[in-house]
Amino acid sequence: MSFQSVTTEQKQAALQELRSVKELFAGRGWFPGTSGNLSVRVGDYRPDEFHFAITASGKDKTVHTPEDYLFVDQTGKPAEATSLKPSAETLIHCEIYRLTGAGAIFHVHTVFNNVISEYFWDRGSVPAVGVELIKGFNIWDEEAEIQIPIVSNYAHIPSIVPEITERFDSRIPGILLRKHGIYAWGANAFEAKRHLEAFEFIFEYVYRLELLKSGKA
Numbered sequence: 001m002s003f004q005s006v007t008t009e010q011k012q013a014a015l016q017e018l019r020s021v022k023e024l025f026a027g028r029g030w031f032p033g034t035s036g037n038l039s040v041r042v043g044d045y046r047p048d049e050f051h052f053a054i055t056a057s058g059k060d061k062t063v064h065t066p067e068d069y070l071f072v073d074q075t076g077k078p079a080e081a082t083s084l085k086p087s088a089e090t091l092i093h094c095e096i097y098r099l100t101g102a103g104a105i106f107h108v109h110t111v112f113n114n115v116i117s118e119y120f121w122d123r124g125s126v127p128a129v130g131v132e133l134i135k136g137f138n139i140w141d142e143e144a145e146i147q148i149p150i151v152s153n154y155a156h157i158p159s160i161v162p163e164i165t166e167r168f169d170s171r172i173p174g175i176l177l178r179k180h181g182i183y184a185w186g187a188n189a190f191e192a193k194r195h196l197e198a199f200e201f202i203f204e205y206v207y208r209l210e211l212l213k214s215g216k217a
């Protein structure tokens with residue numbers, strides 16, 4: 001269970017996945033101004049003991065350097081000696097892993113996810129109805145209706161954690177932070193990427209549909 005039992009191959013595989021997904025998302029402009037963070041879990045999982053690789057804080061995520069990632073434990077503390085600082089939002093990753101046992105968590109800031117989180121803030125969630133990409137979440141109902149939760153964006157990150165716990169919906173593999181961005185997760189990096197892409201598609205769809213319906217487009 002300890003970090004010592006995680007093999008070098010497992011660590012390398014996690015870092016390679018982070019590198020690939022970071023490069024892909026950077027190409028889409030999904031890390032403006034050093035925003036965003038990514039993590040991939042390694043080794044065995046128990047809700048009270050797990051480890052993951054995460055992006056170091058404040059780095060330019062559009063470039064690769066030898067100082068891009070570090071490994072942390074379930075409390076967000078570095079699992080090995082390093083001068084690197086984990087993402088400022090590591091505690092959010094810790095809580096999502098604790099709640100879900102997921103294998104990867106990706107966080108990006110986009111204009112669509114920010115605008116839509118503010119637009120629907122008063123109702124607490126973004127509604128989506130019948131959009132084909134809902135199937136990307138493994139929800140196959142005809143004309144499926146989902147609500148994507150939105151939580152407060154406190155500057156003090158630990159204060160965000162209880163809201164995530166409270167609003168967590170096991171059917172929906174993501175949560176919005178108001179005027180901040182989306183956290184999406186999955187059993188592995190492939191699934192977390194699929195979920196993130198589905199969310200971003202849905203946010204743009206809902207945004208554009210609302211605009212058309214308002215007659216202001």
Ligand SMILES: CSC[C@@H](O)[C@@H](O)C(=O)COP(=O)(O)O
Nearest residue numbers: 033035036037057058059087088
């Ligand atoms: C520079 S704006 C973005 C940050 O405040 C934060 O929200 C973010 O996503 C990146 O923080 P980081 O500490 O690099 O993981």
Ligand SMILES: [Zn+2]
Nearest residue numbers: 035036089181
């Ligand atoms: Zn952020």
